[in-house]
Structures are given as C-alpha cells and as structure tokens.
Amino acid sequence: MTPRLSEATLPLLPDWVGQPGPRPEPRVVHLGLGAFHRAHQAPVFEALGWGVTGASLRSPAVRDAMVPQDCLYSLVAGEEVRMIGAVREVLLDAPDLVARIAAPATRLVTLTITEKGYRPGSRAPAILAEALARRADGITVISCDNLPRNGAVLREAVLAAAGDAADWIAAHCAFPQTMVDRIVPATEEADIAALAARIGLEDRAMVKTEPFTQWVIEDRFAPGERPDFAAAGVQLAADIGPWEEAKLRLLNGAHSGIAWLGGLAGIAFVHEVMALPGGRSFVEALQDEAETTLDPPAGLDLHGYRAALLARFANPGLQHRTVQIAMDGSQKLPQRLLAPIAVRLARGQGIEALALAVAGWMRWQSGRTDAGTAFTVDDPLAGETARRLAGLHDPEAQVRALLGIETIFPPPLAADPRFVGALTRQLRRLVEQGARAVLVA
DSSP, X not given: OOOBOSTTTGGGSOTTSBOOOOOOOEEEEEEOOSHHHHHTXXXXXXXXXXXXXXXXXXXXXXXXXXXXXXXXXXXXXXXEEEEEOOEEEEEOOHHHHHHHHHSTTOOEEEEOOOXXXXXXXXXXXXXXXXXXXXXXXOOEEEEOSSOTTHHHHHHHHHHHHHGGGHHHHHHHOBOOOEEEEOOOOOOOHHXXXXXXXXXXXXXXXXEEEOXXXXXXXXXXXXXXXXXXXXXXXXXXXXOOHHHHHXXXXXXXXXXXXXXXXXXXXXXXXXXXXXXXXXXHHHHHHHHHHHHTTOOOOXXXXXXXXXXXXXXXXXXXXXOOBHHHHHTTHHHHHIIIIIHHHHHHHHTTXXXXXXXXXXXXXXXXXXXXXXXXXXXXXXXXXXXXXXXXXXXXXXXXXXHHHHHTOTTTSOHHHHTOHHHXXXXXXXXXXXXXXXXXXXXXX
C-alpha cells in the first residue's frame, strides 16, 4: 500500500522533488481553498514565508484531503513537482473563520470564491463583514476572482453586509484590485495515481498546473505589515484595469468560447479544440476582435501575450476539460464577451467571432451535445434559461428569449439589431451544422 503524504513521510520523497520551506504560523486567511488558490497564491505565500489559514466554504472535501496530510500537497507544473507547506489549517465553520480573520495575527485576507460568490446574500461577504467589524485595526482584503473591478465589487458587497460597522471598515480596510493568471485543470483520480507512481506517496490534495503564472495587485494596502509581494515576482501597479481587461477578454473570453463549442462537439480537452484548424482560427478571430477594445498597460506586449496564450491553450500536458471551463457561464459572459461586443458595436465594428462564442453559450443551455448526449448545465441561472427555451426550436426565437435575461444582457445591447442578427446567424450555424463542423471549417 502506498503511504500517504505527511510531514512524517516527507523524507521518503525522491531527491528531485522540491521540499517545502519552513512552516510559519498563519498570517493570511484565504476563503475558497480550491485548486486555483493552491496553484497560484499559496506558492507565493510559501516563497514569502507567510502561513495560510484556508477556508472551504462549500464542502469538507478539501479539508478531508488536506488535514490527514498535515495540509501538505504537491504542486505539479509540467515535469516539476514540489511540496507546498504554506497552508497550515483548514476551517469549515463560520464562527471559527470569523475569529481567525479578526485575530491580530491576521494581516491579509484573500479570496477565490468564483464570480457567483459575490452575488447579493452570498456567504463570504457576510463573514468578512462580521470579522472585520471585530478588529481593532484595518487589514487588506484581496479578491483573486475574474471580475472587473474585483476589489471594488468585494468592498461594496462587504459594506452592504456590515450594517453599522460599514463606515469603520470603509475607513480602515483596503480592497485593492488584482489580476490573476494561471490555468489550473481539475485533478482527477488518474492524476493522483500517476503522481503516486512517480513520488512513492499518495497525495489526495495535489494540484496540476502550467509553468506560467502571473499576479498583478493594485498598490493600495491598509497600514501595517504586508508581504513583500515583489520579492516573489508579483507585480504591483497603480491601475489594474488594463491588465484585467486584457486577461478577461483575450484569455478568459477565448477559453469560454473554446469550452462551449468544444463541449457541444463532444471534445473533452482544450488542446484538442486547438488542434482543429477551425478551433485555432476561431480563437485568433475572437482575439482579433477583442484586442481592438483594449488599452494595454505599458508593460504588456499584446502580440507576445496572444502568442503565449495560443501556446498555453495548445499544451496537451494540461488536460484541461472543456466541461470544467463551461460552468457558470451566465456569470462570465458580461465581462468576458459582452463588454468587448458593446465597445465594437459602439464603434461600428463587426462582432462575428465574439457572437459565435455567445451563441455557443446559448446552444449549451440545451443540455445536450450535438450528438444528443445529455449533460447537466452547471450554472446559477440554468433553471431560468431552461424555462425560457422550453418549446422553442427556431434559433431567432431562442436568441430573443435568452436576451430577455437582464441580469446577463443589458437591455440596450439586447435590443441592438446588429447584436441580435449576429447571434441569430451564429446560433443557426451551430444548430444546422453542429459545433464540430464550425471548428473544422
């Protein structure tokens, strides 16, 4: 039987596996201890010697994987494997989490709770509001989710939940904007078995990722001690907006389009979509359209960034599943695809590639691939989209029905005949030809 990874079994690892650094007491609390945090922010805190208290807000699965391993886990990036020891504990209960955030030793809170975690009434802002109200001093709270103005959105959600403490939190706590970038596919049982065969230990909390990683943070922090982020390769910037828009529209928008079209075609992985002639040309056309809506920061070479993205998408080692990226589309459409569409329409420019991606989302709402295989539409608005599409078979009727969801589509955009026409054309292509034919063409 393969022994389990833990502090006691670390000496059994092969010499080529990177060992964790010293394991300091937690000074960071992270909400949403999923694979992305463990592949992106936690290695930074490991390098800086800042311990992390992780909070798993949805289920005990991450805790149950990490605690038996003394919260150690493997970070697998290509052929490199190294142990990460930054996470020191995993909390599930809100009272424990509130107490930990309120503790004087905590100097920073970070979050990866996905776009839907910021909706009104969500759990994380309420926990933060209660915890920050108990503090004697202010701290910095950093959203690491793919939302425009993510810091401002988080600040507004926390203040809305804070009641009488809102003014104190607003005056003493900082909510900087940030941009995060690293592709992190879901870990599967085959990955765990393959890693165990390589390192001789079973790691139920391992994460796999790509070599590339980037983190840009607005240089606005609460007074007091803070991590030396720059020492770990994190970029500090006065304005995150241009970085954020470039990533959302060139990477995330293309990723979503790949996921919906590839998923409809029955294609399991992103790199398989990119291997199709029409798959790569679709991504390039979408990025051509999106790029014209950007005002890139001085440090970003868009030509080089786009070339790097194409190489990252085509990496077969990642095994990034289209169905993983396809979830929660209603929360992602506005910032990834609708924003650049609105800009281009205002300038009188075409939107066919961007519209094809949106039409892919609309087709995805049917819950069936082009081959007729049923799947679950994993989305907070899945019930609403299903209700609106019930009994409709004509693409134009389907487009108009879905455009009526004002929480996704701003009414002026939904009423624009150029937008309606482009969506109808592209959805009709997907209905009549199928996504695979579109990606092969």
